Amino acid sequence: MTAQTAAGAGLLVCPACGILNRRGAALARAHRTGCARCGLRLHACKPRSLGRTLALLIAAAVLYPPANLLPILETTSPFGSRSDTIMSGVVFLWDGGSWPLALVVFIASVVIPLAKLLVLGALLLSVYRRWRGARLERARLYRLIERIGRWSMTDIFVAAITSTLVQLRGVATVRVGPAAAAFGAVVVLTMMATRAFDPRLIWDPERGGA
Amino acid sequence: MNGDPELPEAIGVRHSRFRPELIWAIPIAAVLIGGWLALRAIRARGPIITISFRDAAGLTAGKTKIKYREVEIGEVRDIRVSVDRATVTVTAEMVRGAAPWMMDDTRFWVVRARIAAAEVSGLETVLTGAYIGLDVGSSKRPRRHFVGMEEVPVVTGGTPGRAFVALSERAIGAGTPIYFHHLQVGQVTTSDLDAGGRRVLVGLFVRAPFDRYVTTETRFWTAGGLRASVDTSGIKVEIESLMTLILGGISFEPGPGAEDAPAAASGHRFALFSSRDDAMKAADMNVEDYTLVFRDSVRGLAVGAPVEFRGLAFGEVTRIGLDYDPVTFEVATPVTVRIYPGRLRARLRHGSVGDPREPSETRLKRMVDHGLRAQLRSGSILTGQRFVALDFFPGAPRVRLDPVQRPHEIPTLPSDEDDLEASLANVARKVKRLPLEEVGPLIGEARHVLATADSALGSVDAAVGQFAPTAPRSADLDEALQQLARAARSVRALADSLERHPESLIRGRP
Numbered sequence: 001m002t003a004q005t006a007a008g009a010g011l012l013v014c015p016a017c018g019i020l021n022r023r024g025a026a027l028a029r030a031h032r033t034g035c036a037r038c039g040l041r042l043h044a045c046k047p048r049s050l051g052r053t054l055a056l057l058i059a060a061a062v063l064y065p066p067a068n069l070l071p072i073l074e075t076t077s078p079f080g081s082r083s084d085t086i087m088s089g090v091v092f093l094w095d096g097g098s099w100p101l102a103l104v105v106f107i108a109s110v111v112i113p114l115a116k117l118l119v120l121g122a123l124l125l126s127v128y129r130r131w132r133g134a135r136l137e138r139a140r141l142y143r144l145i146e147r148i149g150r151w152s153m154t155d156i157f158v159a160a161i162t163s164t165l166v167q168l169r170g171v172a173t174v175r176v177g178p179a180a181a182a183f184g185a186v187v188v189l190t191m192m193a194t195r196a197f198d199p200r201l202i203w204d205p206e207r208g209g210a
Numbered sequence: 211m212n213g214d215p216e217l218p219e220a221i222g223v224r225h226s227r228f229r230p231e232l233i234w235a236i237p238i239a240a241v242l243i244g245g246w247l248a249l250r251a252i253r254a255r256g257p258i259i260t261i262s263f264r265d266a267a268g269l270t271a272g273k274t275k276i277k278y279r280e281v282e283i284g285e286v287r288d289i290r291v292s293v294d295r296a297t298v299t300v301t302a303e304m305v306r307g308a309a310p311w312m313m314d315d316t317r318f319w320v321v322r323a324r325i326a327a328a329e330v331s332g333l334e335t336v337l338t339g340a341y342i343g344l345d346v347g348s349s350k351r352p353r354r355h356f357v358g359m360e361e362v363p364v365v366t367g368g369t370p371g372r373a374f375v376a377l378s379e380r381a382i383g384a385g386t387p388i389y390f391h392h393l394q395v396g397q398v399t400t401s402d403l404d405a406g407g408r409r410v411l412v413g414l415f416v417r418a419p420f421d422r423y424v425t426t427e428t429r430f431w432t433a434g435g436l437r438a439s440v441d442t443s444g445i446k447v448e449i450e451s452l453m454t455l456i457l458g459g460i461s462f463e464p465g466p467g468a469e470d471a472p473a474a475a476s477g478h479r480f481a482l483f484s485s486r487d488d489a490m491k492a493a494d495m496n497v498e499d500y501t502l503v504f505r506d507s508v509r510g511l512a513v514g515a516p517v518e519f520r521g522l523a524f525g526e527v528t529r530i531g532l533d534y535d536p537v538t539f540e541v542a543t544p545v546t547v548r549i550y551p552g553r554l555r556a557r558l559r560h561g562s563v564g565d566p567r568e569p570s571e572t573r574l575k576r577m578v579d580h581g582l583r584a585q586l587r588s589g590s591i592l593t594g595q596r597f598v599a600l601d602f603f604p605g606a607p608r609v610r611l612d613p614v615q616r617p618h619e620i621p622t623l624p625s626d627e628d629d630l631e632a633s634l635a636n637v638a639r640k641v642k643r644l645p646l647e648e649v650g651p652l653i654g655e656a657r658h659v660l661a662t663a664d665s666a667l668g669s670v671d672a673a674v675g676q677f678a679p680t681a682p683r684s685a686d687l688d689e690a691l692q693q694l695a696r697a698a699r700s701v702r703a704l705a706d707s708l709e710r711h712p713e714s715l716i717r718g719r720p
Contacts, residue, residue: 012220021220036218048233055233059240066247082273178247185240 005204012042046198050127056193057120063182063189064117068110070179072159077172085179086110086155109155109183116145116152116190120197127201138202146194152187156180256284256304261318261342262297263358268322268340269300276302276318276342283308286342300358302342312354315347319359364399370418371396374474376430376482378410382460388414389433389461395420398460412482414460425464427471429489430480433461466490497548498570499528499617502584502598504543506624510596511586517547517598522557525549527598546617547584547598574611574618581606586625641716649712653705660701667694 006013012021014035021036033042071083084092086109093102119141126138159180166174266289268274276284284304292299304312322340323333335341342358345366364385365371381401388396396416404411416424460482464471474480483489508530517525529546574582581604589595600620609621671691707714 011217020217022217023220033220036220042220052233055237059237062237062240062244066244066251070247070251178250182244182247185243189236189240 005200007204014038014040014042016040046196046200049196049198049201050124052196053120053124053193056189056196057117057124060113060186060189060193061117061121063186064113067113067179067183067186070182071177072155072179072183073162074175074177075166075172076175083177086183105155108151112148112152113183113186113190116149116194119145120190120193123197123202135202139199142194142197142199142202149187149191149194152190153184156184156187254306256306256308257312257354258287258301258303259284259312259354259356261300261302261356261358262292263300263320264297264360266298266300268320268335269298269342270339274339274341276304276344277321278308278311278344278346283311283344284342300342309352311344311346312352313347314349314351314353316349316353316356317345317347317359317363318356319343319362321362364397365415369415371416372418372421372424372474372476373399374414374416374424375477375479376412376414376460377404377479378412378432378482379484381410382412382432382458387459388416389459390416390420390423390463393420412460414480422473423464424462424474424478425471426474426478427465428462428474428480429465429483430460430462431483431486431489433459433486461486463489497550500547500549501615501617501619502545502547502622503533503619504545504586504622506586508543508545508586508596510588510594511545511598512595515589515595515597517549517600519554519600522554524551524553525598545598571613571618574620577602578609578611578621580604582620583623584620585623644716649708649715653708653712656708657705660698660705663701664698667691667698670694 006020007023010023012023012033012035013019014021014037017035017038017040019035019037021033021042023033034040035042068086071085073089074083086105090102090106090110093099093105123138123142159176163174163176166172263269269286269289271286271289274286275282276286282305284302286300286302288301290299290301291297319342320340321335321343323335343362345363361384365373378401382398384398384400386398387394388398396414398412399415400411400413402411402413403409414430463486511527511530513527513530515527516523517527525547527545528548531544531546533542533544534540581602582600583603583606585599585601586596587599589597603623606621606623611619611621
């Protein structure tokens, strides 16, 4: 099946109002192209998609180790103080018998961010190398990580809520550790990287980075 | 193809000022933040140390903290049994700043809830679990492997004050308070046997600023609760304080003559007396031991019996031994006495005599040359107790002293009572040899003689009756006869008495 794309037909789709615009050759030189109806900037492809995705991905990858190795919650109580990393929390839950919860935390906080980093990295590589195989699978993978990305924030929500709720002055305090910021940054950065990536590049790698 | 001409053509919009290169600021910032976090985590890591304990009661890997003065400076990472299974090795990670504290003489111990007689401590560990305490010494040699203490030390380093040693007969529990004028100023830290196992070295710690009251002349004594004594001045009951009544304690006070004594150095050794009275006995610090070898019986002499000089007690018997020569069968009784010369010296009216720096050997030699001898004497005829008397006997035979013997020997004289006993026995032997059996017939004869005399007197009486009573001759005769009758009565009484107590011939009237 030969697919005709809007760009291939010299057209630009406005993602906001849905009309088709013709690409004016003269305008493209001096100005950015915009939707004739609503004025939204139009691109045949997400601009500088590969560069932006790569930058955000690198930032997320750099913050991933501290997010997992540093304590995310620091608890002080009369029974002593302890600081938990994400993994020690998972182990604590697992040892405590609530293994379904441990599994949820493990998948949401460890597996998903890591999967996003790896999948995005692989997609970027495939576009750079202009691979032509397994396009459908790659497109599905992209849709998958776009959908599950936000679930990683559960850990941050839990940490934020417990640290604000458990503030029994002088008896017990829960503080958010340095890993929370790093972890939040990882989640946000991977989501941004996912959005910056243009799935059309999977299908038409030649246009990459336009 | 250029699209459907009916479709509107895209319009131009102005360039935004957005500079696409800015996107790379995000990973750069991420690298900086990540690097800073990593650096901070690495910098926070301190030395890894191991401590071995006898057991790991209350310790949990990943939870138990190491605290210095209640400040967390480390955490236990791992607990395992040592290779030889004799101890438990605790691996701990310290904070970064703790490196200079991990020195050669750093001591570790486990703080658990402890309820001892003297104090309740570590109660917070009931809730928080045990923790490992440490004390930093003064060494500058770093160390990473430690042997933990099983007992929580009473005094930790850095507490200002001074440590002393008291020589005691018995051990005193660590933590026992030390009092100065009933004010608690320190504690007993340790009780340890000396090298020979003879005495107990009790470690004392006196806090600053009270440690400056401890001078070389300070006397320590055990303030063992209640003390009652009966003497010529009546009954005396002393209680140091209610606390010491239950727990015991050690008190100290400056001894006599301590006004200008120098402050005692750390580690100074003191004697530990059993009571304040003992401690304050003037110059008992100066103690001399002597041996006295007696050839005669020491019956009535006991350990603790006094040593007197002309009635002034200034020492006591500490040991009574026995020497036996299996070849010659010579038996002697060496008696060891402890003498406190200061007790005599304190009584001198004109202060000290002689040169105090003179060695005791030469002084003793001079005294023995002048007739110093020891003698056993009877203290009480009723109980038979005896004591050792030292005195000068100018006529005593000269004696050579063994200069190397320790303790020095003071020559002895046989006791005077032994002479008396011997002469009494001599008398008894003579009495025994008297022919008492021959006295009986003598008495019979005497009676016969008396009866004859009586009848003779009767005839004399009859003859006298023929005279007129008024005649002067008659009156003289009358008087003579009366005297004669009285004499006869006396003789009869003597005879009766002799019959009943023939031995009175020798011993006199009973």
